[in-house]
Amino acid sequence: MNAPMNxxxxxxxxxxxxxxxxxIRALVLGQRLADEALQRVSAPGWRAVYIPGVLYPALxxxxxxxxxxxxxxxxSAAALARLDVYEGNQYRREALLVRSGNNTVGAQAYLPRxxxxxxxxxxxxxxxxxxxxxxxxxxxxxPAGIEKDNGERTDV
Numbered sequence: 001m002n003a004p005m006n007x008x009x010x011x012x013x014x015x016x017x018x019x020x021x022x023x024i025r026a027l028v029l030g031q032r033l034a035d036e037a038l039q040r041v042s043a044p045g046w047r048a049v050y051i052p053g054v055l056y057p058a059l060x061x062x063x064x065x066x067x068x069x070x071x072x073x074x075x076s077a078a079a080l081a082r083l084d085v086y087e088g089n090q091y092r093r094e095a096l097l098v099r100s101g102n103n104t105v106g107a108q109a110y111l112p113r114x115x116x117x118x119x120x121x122x123x124x125x126x127x128x129x130x131x132x133x134x135x136x137x138x139x140x141x142x143p144a145g146i147e148k149d150n151g152e153r154t155d156v
Contacts, residue, residue: 008095008106008108009077009080009093009108011095011106011107011108012071012072012073012074012075012105012107012108013071013072013075013080013083013107013108013109014041014043014069014070014071014072014096014098014107014108014109015069015070015072015109015110016043016046016048016057016059016067016068016069016070016109016123017048017056017057017058017069017123017125017128018056018057018128018136019070019083020069020070020125021125021129021133024137024140027141028082028083028086029079029082029083030082033072036073037072037073037074038070038071038072038073039070039071039073039100040068040069040070040071040100041068041069041070041071041098041099041100041107042066042067042068042069042098042099042100043059043066043067043069043096043097043098043099043107043109044066044097044098044099044104045061045062045063045065045066045096045097046059046060046061046062046065046066046067046096047059047060047061047062047065047067047118047122048067048068048069048122048123049116049117049118049120049121049122049123050120050121050122050123051090051112051116051120052116052120055128055132055135055136055139056136057123057128058091058111058112058116059109059111059112060112060116060117060118060120061118062118066099068125069098071098071100071105071107080093083110087110089113090112090113090114091110091111091112091113092110092111092113093108093109093110093111094108094109094110094111095107095108096108096109096111
């Protein structure tokens with residue numbers, strides 16, 4: 001089931017979790033994105049936390065925090081459709097603001113449909129990559145391998 005959309009699809013997409021991984025992003029989109037399409041940003045007023053019982057995060061409102069992530073520009077309708085399928089019915093695409101340096105711009109992001117405690121453990125991409133990435137790939141992409149940075153294909 002596709003994630004319900006309540007954001008303008010022409011807005012760039014803010015990603016803060018597993019889609020920050022270039023290999024996962026390429027598996028989901030079916031292609032690698034050019035570096036020019038990606039920009040490091042933060043979403044003030046949000047915190048990325050682990051969803052209890054799973055290996056991926058969600059954003060929760062927290063006025064004293066800012067979630068780090070990437071802003072993806074120029075996604076096609078087909079790419080957004082693939083992302084909606086990947087995110088599934090646990091998330092909905094909503095509008096929010098992100099900041100890059102002194103600039104604040106509108107974006108869309110996948111927010112959880114269910115309530116998640118702001119006290120849930122904070123999501124840490126580097127920690128997740130070291131500890132959980134392999135398990136996540138086996139669960140989410142079982143028959144697929146993943147390309148190494150040098151372009152070789154390997155099983156996970």
